[in-house]
Amino acid sequence: QEIQALGVNASTFIADVSDREQVYAAINHAEQTLGGFDVMINNAGIAQVQAIADITPDEFQKIVDINIGGVLWGIQAAAAKFKQREHKGKIINACSIAGHDGFALLGIYSxxxxxxxxxxxxxxxEYASHGITVNGYCPGIVGTDMWVEIDKRFAEITGAAIGETYKKYVEGIALGRAQ
Known part of the structure; x- marks a missing residue:
């Protein structure tokens, strides 16, 4: 509603990104309700704060299905629509600083x-010959509810005070602040 109040067309669609069919349905919804789209941003993800030795098969599969599968299905669905419309669209994927440097207790997330x-x-x-660009961005620490939960979980595991892990990781960012 806030976006529409600005005079911009907007629509929502709730989907489980680990389910390929739901991602394709979301893309179809965007095309039908908005008349098409130019950019696909794959931004959904979860983090599992746990020692590698303690990750269960179900926990492993869940994070892989969401963080990798969701991006794969988003790339496939958006690229298919762009190719179908002969449109030179853009696909942008959320990577992470953790995709450059493996973090202890965030090994599977990394x-x-x-x-x-x-x-x-x-x-x-693969998609360059169709004029479709695919890029990623790798934010550092983003002040979100997910990081609040990560910080709490680190505190439980390591005994650090609440806020200490968040502060430590923020200090490692060149700007010295969360994004």
Whole structure:
């Protein structure tokens, strides 16, 4: 509603990005309700704060399905629509600083973000001949509810005070602040 109040067309669609059919349905919804789209941003993701030795098969599969599968399905669905319309669209994937540097207790999350970088690079090469660009961005620490939960979980595991892990990671950012 806030976006529409600005005079811009907007629509919402709730989807489980780990489910390929739901991602394709979301893309179809965008095309039908908005008359098409120029940019697809794959931004959904979750983090599992846990030692690598303690990750269960179900926890592993869930984070892989969301963080990697969701990006893959988003790339496929958007690229198919762009190619169908002979449109030179843009696909932008959320990577992470954790996709450049593996973080302790965020090993599986880091692994999925390394994978997103690889998917992004491969897709950029595969879709370039269609005029479709595929890029990624790698934010550092973003002040979101997800980071509040990550910080709490670090505190539980390491005994650090609430806020200490968040502060430590923010200090590692060149700007010295969360994004």
């Amino acid at each position: 692994a999925t973000k390394f994978a997103v970088r690889a998917l992004t690079q491969a897709a950029a090469k």
